[in-house]
Amino acid sequence: MSRPDPTALGRTDSWDGVRAVVAGFGVSGFAAADNLNHLGAQVLALDEATSVDKAEKAELLEVLGAEIRLGQGSTAVLPDETDLLVTSPGWRPDAPLIAQARARGIPVWGEVELAWRLRHPDAPAPWLTVTGTNGKTTTVQMLDSILRAAGLRSVAAGNVGLPIVEAVMDPDPYDVIAVELSSFQLHYTDSMSPESAVVLNVAEDHLDWYSSFDDYLADKGRIYERAQRACVYNVADERTRRLVEEADVVEGARAIGFTLGMPGVGMVGLVDDILADRAFVAERETSAAELCTLADLASPAPHFVANALAAAALARAHGVSQEAVRDGLRAFRPDGHRIEHVAITDGVTWIDDSKATNPHAAQSSLQAYDPVVWVAGGLAKGARFDDLVRMVAGRLRGVVLLGRDRHVIADALSRHAPDVPVIQIGDGETEDPMERVVDAAAGLALPGDTVLLAPGCASMDMFASYAARGEAFAAAVRRRAGGGTE
Template identity: 85%
Template sequence: MSRPDPHGLGRTDSWDGVRAVVAGFGVSGFAAADNLTHLGAQVVALDAVASPDKEEKATLLQVLGADVRLGAGATDRLPEEADLLVVSPGWRPDNPLIREAEARGLPVWGEVELAWRLRHPDHAAPWLAVTGTNGKTTTVQMLDSVLRAAGLRSVAAGNVGLPLVEAVMDPEPHDVLAVELSSFQLHYASSVRAESAAVLNVAEDHLDWYDSMEAYAADKARVYHQVERACVYNVADERTRRMVEEADVVEGARAIGFTLGVPGVGMLGLVDEILADRAFIEERGTSAAELCTLDDLASPAPHFVANALAAAALARAHGVDRAAVREGLRAFRPDGHRIEHVAVVDGVTWIDDSKATNPHAALSSLQAYEPVVWVAGGLAKGARFDELVAAVRGRLRGAVLLGRDRHVVADALSRHAPDVPVIEIGDGETGDPMERVVDAAAGLARPGDTVLLAPGCASMDMFAGYGARGDAFAAAVRRRAGRQD
């Protein structure tokens, strides 16, 4: 008896008899398993970690008929009877489970691919997609704010906010989705066709997952495939422009650049203190239209302004008017740990940008302040810091380094900024390491300086996540401020 082929199935089809294996039982994995169960598939969900949160969700799904296997060994082998493997973001292509599925000829989808296939055929909301090494979350949240200001039922989904499967399965249809896509998600999403898409930037990251920068960039470039309206690119990042030139798009799709300089025709950019549109107005050949001013934004930091321009470009491509762009950007406030002001102590400003988890993000943050005592280090993920240090050495008052790969940052500083004082916080020392970081940074800083936590590295060597790292930094700063009172 032939098995059902999941390739041709969508939201309104019966999935009865489809044996779907969901690998990874985090937020997106649970969403995939839950909705596939709802559609009638026979679901087996696997995860090597049996946390209390996952066990609680497993109990719920098991009541609905799913088979959930958690704990050591759960992901060692693919179940014998399977028609489809849905993998959570971050599972490397060389994972034995994925290799086994491919060897058997099974489709391997990510949750994003599943979501695309489960859109309602009668009212499928268009996707405005954003990817890039840095700034994705901020840009998508800005875009969502602008779309809502235009009166549209929008939601930020994907790598931020709501899982995409939940978004597309919502009984009340959305008008449009603001979608953040990581390179991992794009790797396993072959069918996605965004209405418009943006690649914000491409820099060294995740080289512990990819064999090369070229492979990483190729996954990012997938976001432009078959775009209908606008491919938004970063004028300052030549690689993003080449991605647009090489993309296979729907006839009539436009290339729209964003720049921190004066915009050319077909671009959005800055004219003095004004964010200006020279792409979506009739008289773009001779003039530009004001969208908002720098004072309308929560931060004038260059990377924040660039994100606002990209969000505005996607919204304008969707047909949002200039007034809604201004209103949405004015209303937006970034999440915590993104260029977040912590305190001013003895004339020194302390900034938490713990979300700067790779060198490119740290560079963007460092370029917004001067002079800076830089707090960096953690898990470097195979990245190098030479270009970053060479670019900002003139801004640095000093550096305080912590974490497993702090030596990678220290080596770059010794090569390119040998005169910059560096203090390393070792693993074997007593006391709270972040307290020692803050005390060391305070010793280097002078009134008028900024102490900037922009680690350029992931946090999981010492903290539960970048949020926990930022919280520890802010708490240590406030304790120090209390001691100074």
Template identity: 80%
Template sequence: MSDPTDSRTDSLGRTSDWSGVRVVVAGFGVSGFAAADNLLFLGATVTALDESSSEEKAEKAQLLETLGATVRLEPGATAVLPDEVDLVVTSPGWKPTAPLLAQASERGVPVWGEVELAWRLRDPVTAAPWLAVTGTNGKTTTVQMLESILRAAGLRAVAVGNVGLPIVEAVMDPEPYDVLAVELSSFQLHYTHSMSAEAAAVLNLAEDHLDWYDGPDGMRDYAADKARIYERVQRACVYNLADPATQEMVREADVLEGARAVGFTLGTPSSGDVGLVEDLLVDRAFIEERASSAAELCTLADLASPAPHFVANALAAAALARAHGVSQQAVRDGLRAFRPDGHRIAHVAEADGVTWVDDSKATNPHAAQSSLAAFEPVVWVAGGLAKGARFDDLVVAVRDRLRGVVLLGRDRQVVADALSRHAPDVPVIDVGDDQTGDPMERVVDAAAGLARSGDTVLLAPGCASMDMFTHYGARGDAFAAAVHRRIARQT
């Protein structure tokens, strides 16, 4: 990738003179529009390019063109980088090998992501600290928990980044925020060069997005992008004591003087960490007496779910909030008030002693394993787009709690092969990927045939949904609707 500190752009920021700076915005989704809109406001010359259009995009394009931008939304629009360009701002999903970005690299044109742009556009007088979160799984839940805690402390805070408000919009808001809870994907971090979070957390690391990181060193490159979140951290690097990869990231990070490493654990925490003591979430990191005592943050009963991965997310959110100076009471009140979005270990129904749970958001094997660890015995509903992931480790970890498995989706055979190798005695029903009729009706009927009283039927596919559904939410909705229809037929 090209040098992000090109002489024409290396000093650009909120108070810079952007007139005459020629910027290409690659991608015209939510973050692309926010970047283009605010760059126009600052006086830059903006060209926005995207390979597709929609009614919403067309309306936004018309608005920006009225303000002076050039917008092209059509197949082939991103094939060639314009001749006169000083900076490319890319949407996070774009690979560095995309033609537009590859041409920028060849010509020495800097490539920033929206996160890099947002960091540079902070007001030097009123800039809000960033509390940043990444990881393979749990990012959105953790950032939303963090937002709830910060607001319980009376702070003007908002969840931004990979969830919620685009970061550029947050930093350009005329009414400054006190603090930002920032969710960052590996894609976003890949194009981030100068961010210095007040505190940052990597929740976990597991195989994911290997279709994006598709080279021979794909997993290493994925991890390296996640680790960028710790660079230049000011106060605390929060990591997962159960995941050595996150600890290694902290060890290798180039942080600011005074920054501390703070682990979170589902066990009893050591001095300097946060964790559990019986049913209490406790802090031994941000209290003066941490060598000999712990401060109670909340109880397990205060949380919306006792599932292990949910508790781990709460501990990470609490650690970030405490790094910012939030009180124990605000942590408790914020976690007590928080309820997760839909399709995250969501209770659907209970009938004939069988509990039905929708965790359609579990779109990779690591997320599915975390979800499966919360239930036993379980009928597991899995399959979809595997994105290059493997399921062997997952099956080995959960096979003793499986009553049976129902498979659907394009890459279901990847899951079936892992089950055949490591859990050959577990019953498997393959309902295919035929979308005639209602595929979830077939899934629910098959799962009901496997389940016994006391079991949980868990939709935790371990795969993306776009082979059969528009998004994971639609998949979860279809599952819940099919469950309710089945129960209604039987009553």
């Protein structure tokens, strides 16, 4: 008897008899396992890690008929007669389970690929997809705010918010879905055809996962494949335009640029303090439509404005009005630890951008302030900081470094900004390291300066998350200020 072919199945088909293995039992893994089990597949979820949360979710799914194996050694061998492997996005392509599936000709999907195949055939909500090294979450949340302002039933999903499988399986279909996609998710996605897509920017990141920057870049570019209406690119980042040129899109899809300069025809950009559209108006050869002003945005920081322009372009490609773009952007406020104002003390402004977890994000943040005392360091993930330091050296009043890989940044500063004072906060002392960071930064800053936490690194060497790092920074600032701010 032949085995069922999962590549031929969709939401309305019976998955009875399909033996699906889910690699990883985090947020996306649980969503994939839960919905495959709901469709009738025989589900086995595997994860080397254990936790109270995973154990509770495992117990729930086991009651519903799935099998869950947690703990060391559980992912070493792919079971016989597996028909489909659904992998969580953080799993490298050379992981044993994935390598075994590839060798045996078993389909390997990510949760995003599974979600695309499970869209309702009668009401398949279009996807507006966003990727980039930095700014993905902010842009997707801006886009969702705009779509909601237009009266659409929208949701932010994927790498942020709701798991994308949960979004497409909602019994009350969405009108449109704003989808954040990481390079890891795109790596395991093969058939997705977004209505419109954007690559916000590309810079070195995740070089501990990819064998080369070119491989990382190629995965980012997969978001444009089979795009139907618009491929939105960053005019200031030539690589994003090349990714559009190399993509195999649906006939008629347009290339739309976004720029912090004056927009050309087919672009959105800035005209003085106005966000302007010269892409989706009938008289774009001779005129532009006003979308909103810089005063309508939560921040005038250049990277924040760029994200707003990208979100506006995707929304306009979907047919959203100028007024809805304005209202949605006016209503949007970024999540915590993204260029978040903490305090003003003794004339010094303190900013928490702990979400800046790679050099490109840190550079974007640093270019919004001058002069600046930069607080940086953590887990560098194989990244280099020479280009960043060269770009921002003239803005730096001083630098305070902490974390395991602080020497990587210190070395770049010694090469390219040797006159900038650098204070390194060492490990192993009982005193709160963030207290010492804030004290050191206060000693370097002058009235009118900004002290900016933009680490350029991941947080997990010293903190549970980038949010925990930002909270520690803000708490130390407020304690130093005596609980008050100007």
